[in-house]
Amino acid sequence: MAFSHQVFKKIEAIVGRANCSEAREERLCYGYDNTPEAFYPDAVVFPKNARDVSSVLQLANQYQFPVTPRGAGSGMTGGALPVWGGVVLAMARLNRIIRIDVDNLIAVAEPGVITGDLHRAVLKEGLFYPPDPASSDFCTIGGNAAECAGGPKAVKYGVTRDYVMGLEVVLPTGEIIQTGVETAKGVVGYDLTRLMVGSEGTLGVITRLTLRLLPKPEVVKTATAVFDQMETAAETVSEIIRQGIVPRAIEYMDNASIRCAESHIHAGLPLDAEAMLIIEVDGSAGETAHSMQKIETVCRAAGVREFKSAANADETAGLWKARKAVSPALFAYGPDKINEDIVVPRSKIPDIVKKIKELSLRTGLTMVSFGHAGDGNIHFNIMLDKQNPEALQKAHAAVNELFDYTLSLSGTISGEHGIGTSKSPYMAKEISPESLALMRRIKSAFDPAGILNPGKMLV
Numbered sequence: 189m190a191f192s193h194q195v196f197k198k199i200e201a202i203v204g205r206a207n208c209s210e211a212r213e214e215r216l217c218y219g220y221d222n223t224p225e226a227f228y229p230d231a232v233v234f235p236k237n238a239r240d241v242s243s244v245l246q247l248a249n250q251y252q253f254p255v256t257p258r259g260a261g262s263g264m265t266g267g268a269l270p271v272w273g274g275v276v277l278a279m280a281r282l283n284r285i286i287r288i289d290v291d292n293l294i295a296v297a298e299p300g301v302i303t304g305d306l307h308r309a310v311l312k313e314g315l316f317y318p319p320d321p322a323s324s325d326f327c328t329i330g331g332n333a334a335e336c337a338g339g340p341k342a343v344k345y346g347v348t349r350d351y352v353m354g355l356e357v358v359l360p361t362g363e364i365i366q367t368g369v370e371t372a373k374g375v376v377g378y379d380l381t382r383l384m385v386g387s388e389g390t391l392g393v394i395t396r397l398t399l400r401l402l403p404k405p406e407v408v409k410t411a412t413a414v415f416d417q418m419e420t421a422a423e424t425v426s427e428i429i430r431q432g433i434v435p436r437a438i439e440y441m442d443n444a445s446i447r448c449a450e451s452h453i454h455a456g457l458p459l460d461a462e463a464m465l466i467i468e469v470d471g472s473a474g475e476t477a478h479s480m481q482k483i484e485t486v487c488r489a490a491g492v493r494e495f496k497s498a499a500n501a502d503e504t505a506g507l508w509k510a511r512k513a514v515s516p517a518l519f520a521y522g523p524d525k526i527n528e529d530i531v532v533p534r535s536k537i538p539d540i541v542k543k544i545k546e547l548s549l550r551t552g553l554t555m556v557s558f559g560h561a562g563d564g565n566i567h568f569n570i571m572l573d574k575q576n577p578e579a580l581q582k583a584h585a586a587v588n589e590l591f592d593y594t595l596s597l598s599g600t601i602s603g604e605h606g607i608g609t610s611k612s613p614y615m616a617k618e619i620s621p622e623s624l625a626l627m628r629r630i631k632s633a634f635d636p637a638g639i640l641n642p643g644k645m646l647v
């Protein structure tokens with residue numbers, strides 16, 4: 189038996205009428221993400237606690253319908269799409285910050301908390317939660333953990349995985365488990381927390397997170413470096429790292445990204461530059477001044493056109509606003525986007541930037557690159573009209589070629605956006621048949637009936 193109105197009534201009896209819906213307009217609102225695809229689920233459920241989640245999953249096993257967990261739907265690879273219908277579990281109402289423990293540097297939160305709200309709440313206590321995807325104003329902590337989100341500060345502070353200490357998870361078969369610890373160390377048993385983080389809602393539904401916090405850095409300094417050649421900007425990133433300096437962010441924007449951001453928010457960006465870096469350091473006043481001085485020296489030696497420190501917090505905020513505007517502003521270049529998220533070792537950034545330039549010239553396609561260059565992570569976008577079969581075919585060939593080249597540089601095809609639906613056809617390029625088979629066995633050990641987020645990652 190699949191999903192039916194009778195099953196919906198059973199769910200309604202458990203979660204209450206106000207916490208579920210079969211209405212067409214509600215289903216429409218929970219069937220899309222940041223990919224161009226959209227699907228109708230049969231129903232949307234807003235769980236109030238882990239028990240609600242458990243009951244829905246038990247019914248899903250009994251009646252064989254798919255369940256798709258969803259945070260804010262900002263994912264880039266289709267992870268939250270209900271591709272086979274069934275129930276979307278919208279975690280948005282589980283949105284309490286339960287505890288900020290200043291003595292032990294931890295926060296305990298529900299998955300629907302908006303990442304930016306957590307940033308602000310811990311900052312008030314003099315603390316710092318580093319993972320900061322550019323979507324932090326609207327994405328959720330649960331979605332971040334499921335995707336192992338990164339962001340600009342990953343270059344110094346790492347990604348979400350490095351801050352998730354423990355989880356409450358509802359398994360696809362309905363059991364509620366606790367993983368991890370609240371202590372600084374802990375090695376009892378397999379590391380289920382790490383397995384769950386980045387599993388894209390295919391192994392369990394996260395209903396609570398224990399997160400590691402840091403003391404707020406004393407001083408933050410931000411600068412921009414403007415280049416006439418994108419290769420020089422890329423080489424400068426590698427050189428900064430080679431000099432042993434670890435900024436907390438080095439963001440790269442090519443000319444097309446600069447133009448997009450400028451057209452969106454008018455920040456006075458250099459429209460004629462081939463590339464620009466936003467570089468940020470943090471630490472004590474002495475450390476930050478010293479690091480910024482060294483970075484400026486590296487940039488000047490490379491032939492930077494302009495190196496400018498942000499004069500105040502407003503200027504810094506303006507720069508980050510510009511950087512965050514790039515992704516949504518890209519559609520100025522075409523109605524459709526093929527969006528990739530490759531990572532290469534930091535010393536190989538110049539190679540990948542040259543490759544992208546060469547691909548763009550050879551294919552005639554509009555390619556826009558920006559991203560977290562400090563950790564070798566370039567968001568590579570092909571802007572096109574998908575109704576044009578020739579352009580689409582060329583774009584797919586270009587993606588294939590870029591992935592092969594990335595892997596030949598010991599890189600990876602997805603740094604932080606996950607696999608979802610859009611990258612699953614490419615998994616076997618990077619992962620061996622033996623590892624893929626093991627991943628399939630793990631999935632079926634967790635989810636023997638295959639009801640949790642089917643059609644994703646391992647299809």
Ligand SMILES: Cc1cc2nc3c(=O)[nH]c(=O)nc-3n(C[C@H](O)[C@H](O)[C@H](O)COP(=O)(O)OP(=O)(O)OC[C@H]3O[C@@H](n4cnc5c(N)ncnc54)[C@H](O)[C@@H]3O)c2cc1C
Pocket residue numbers: 221222256257258259260261262263264266267268279299320321322323326327328329330331332333334335336337338339340388389390392393394395515516604605641
């Ligand atoms: C403008 C823009 C900028 C972005 N910048 C970045 C960036 O800098 N870095 C980055 O890493 N990403 C970035 N992203 C991608 C996206 O925001 C992140 O992947 C984010 O972590 C997704 O969170 P979400 O709440 O929207 O999750 P959703 O999109 O709703 O879901 C993502 C995945 O998580 C699963 N999931 C959600 N909640 C749960 C839960 N409670 N339990 C189990 N599984 C769950 C879903 O099933 C799905 O597979 C950006 C997106 C946009 C639109």
